[in-house]
Structure formats: structure tokens, C-alpha cells
Amino acid sequence: MNCIQLPNCKKYMKYKEELKEKQIEELSKELIFEYSKQERVVNLNETAYLLISYIPEYLKNYANKTFMNMWNLHPSEKHKIIMFENEVKVHRYSQSYLNTYNKLEHIKDSSYMYSGYDTSKNNLEIPNEFLVFYEYMVAQDNKYNQMIANWYEDKNDYIAYHSDCQRGMINDSKITILSLYPSNEKDNFRFLSLKSKQSDNEYNIRLDHGLIISMCGTTQNDYRHGITKSTKDVTQRISLSFRQMEEK
Ligand SMILES: O=C(O)CCC(=O)C(=O)O
Numbered sequence: 001m002n003c004i005q006l007p008n009c010k011k012y013m014k015y016k017e018e019l020k021e022k023q024i025e026e027l028s029k030e031l032i033f034e035y036s037k038q039e040r041v042v043n044l045n046e047t048a049y050l051l052i053s054y055i056p057e058y059l060k061n062y063a064n065k066t067f068m069n070m071w072n073l074h075p076s077e078k079h080k081i082i083m084f085e086n087e088v089k090v091h092r093y094s095q096s097y098l099n100t101y102n103k104l105e106h107i108k109d110s111s112y113m114y115s116g117y118d119t120s121k122n123n124l125e126i127p128n129e130f131l132v133f134y135e136y137m138v139a140q141d142n143k144y145n146q147m148i149a150n151w152y153e154d155k156n157d158y159i160a161y162h163s164d165c166q167r168g169m170i171n172d173s174k175i176t177i178l179s180l181y182p183s184n185e186k187d188n189f190r191f192l193s194l195k196s197k198q199s200d201n202e203y204n205i206r207l208d209h210g211l212i213i214s215m216c217g218t219t220q221n222d223y224r225h226g227i228t229k230s231t232k233d234v235t236q237r238i239s240l241s242f243r244q245m246e247e248k
Contacts, residue, residue, distance in 0.1 A: 030191070030204045033211065044194065044203070048222045051214040052205075055136060055178065060210045062132060067182045070129045070238055074151040080116030082107050087116040091158055093151035097126045099245040100146055101168035113165060114148070133178060133240050143170060143244040152190065152237040155230035161195060163220045173244035176214040179207035180238045188235045194223045207237075 033040060033052050042050040055063075063070075079094035080087050085107050096114045100122040104112055114122050126134050126147055137144045150159070164175050181188050191204045192213060205213065207227075215225065227239075 030206065032206045033208070035208075035210075042203070042205075044196070044201070044219060045222060048217045048219040050194075050205070050219070051174070051212075051216060053212045054208075055133070055210045055212060059132060059136060063180045063210065064183070066129055067180065067236075067238070070180070071151065071182075071236055073127050073129060073149070079150075081114075082112040082116060084109070084111065090160075091156060093153075094148060095124070096122045096146070096148045097124050097130075098146045099123070099168075099247070100148075101165070101245065103167070106167065111162070111165075113162065130240060134242070137176065137178075137242045141174075141244075143173060144176070144242045145247070146243040146245045148241045148243075150239045150241070152227065152239070154236070155232065155234050158229045159227045161193070161224040161226040163224050164215075166220055168245050170244045170246055172217070174214040174216040175220070176212060176242045177207075178212050178240045178242075179209065180240070181209045182235050184209045185235070187232070188237070190227050190230065190234070190237055192225055193228050194219075194225045196223055198222065207239075 031042070035054050040052040042052065044050065074093035075095055079090050079092055081090055082088070082104070100114050102119040102122055104117070104119070130147070130149060134147055152158070177192070179190070186208070189206050189208050192207055194203045194205070196202070207213070
């Protein structure tokens, strides 16, 4: 495993030098992870870290061929969430599958992101088009038992900074996001932005086609994350996020 301690350790400086040598574009604190078979580790602090890897080539080929079929699975209406008891429509389509947490007892002083008040469709079976990705993730770690698909239509779709709700999740489990696009055109790739709750630390990670990013350790307690709006026109993006929930 490569270890990338951010922002000051020697290994990170060496990594930056290597990026320059390969003439890979890197803006200030923007991290780009070109395809590699090796899993990489990004330490956000002593207890929060990210794991970065890629789906194998056969899954990428499958995604290239079936992207529009997967796109057409999005719900007809943009997603709703609950913010301090109010239903709010957000700028993306979203659907959760399998073991989704459906209790709303906390919404007086917190938010609920899996749906609005109607939780009746939060535990659907995963559609066939997405099953290969779910099965791949379960083969990596058999604790994954829940999935959310997010569909981002264009540059105006985004997800606001938030920390993921950990209610109902297995203790110390990770949350993993896979990014898919209609092509490998890097101008369309969105960024996952992570902002520390305790300091000015901020990391922007380019979410390439087929990139898998796991948020691990205390990332949800120490950082907020979001997908920012793009400043230029971009194609669609689908993200599949995988969680590890306590069995009911
Ligand atoms: O679409 C994404 O990549 C972000 C998803 C996300 O932030 C989440 O599931 O909490």
C-alpha cells in the first residue's frame, strides 16, 4: 500500500515530486489518482483516512457499454431529504437500496438524507444493471449490505457539504463511493471536496471514471464532504455508494 500523509510528511512530498515528473496536472491541494492496481491511502489526520482504488478493467468496459441504461434508472423526480423536520428538494436524483436506515426519530435536531418522509421505497432490491458493481464490492468486503445511487445530470447538480449519518451502521465501518461517467473524458470528472471541521484543511479529490474512494476511521466525525457544482459544462455522473449496516 502507498501511504500519503497529508499535507507535510516526506512521503507526500515525494509523491508530489513523482506527480510532477509524470506531468500530471495537480492544483493546490487537488489530488488526482491516475489508474493503478495498488490501493492508496490518504491520511487526513491521525484517525481519519481515505482508501483509493479502481474497479477492474472488465467492470469499466461494462460501465462504458451500459452507462445510458444505468442513467435511465434514475427516479422521475429530483431527490428529497429531511432537514430539521422540513422536506427539501435537492439537486440530484437519488435512490437507496437494501438495508437502509428508516427511523426518523432524530429529525428534530438533525437531517435525514436517504429520502423525504416517504421511506417506503428506501429498501428496494438493486436493479440488475448495478448488481455487478455491488457484487464486486461485496467480494472486496462482505460487510457491504446497502447501496445508494446518485445521478448528477449536469454542472448544476451537486451534493452540499455534509457528514454521513452513521445511525444503524456497523461501528468503525467505511463508506465507499464509486464514480461512473459515460466516457473517460477527464474534463467531465467531478471533485469530492473534504473540509476539516477543526482546521482549514481541505482536500479536493478528482473522481475519475471507475475510481473507488472509501472514507474510513473518523472521517465522518472530523470532515464534511460534498460534490461541488462545476464551473463548466459537464456530462452526467453516476455515483454508487456502499455502506455496512447492522443487520436488522
Ligand atoms: O455522489 C457522491 O459521490 C457523494 C455521495 C455522498 O456524499 C454520500 O453518499 O454521502
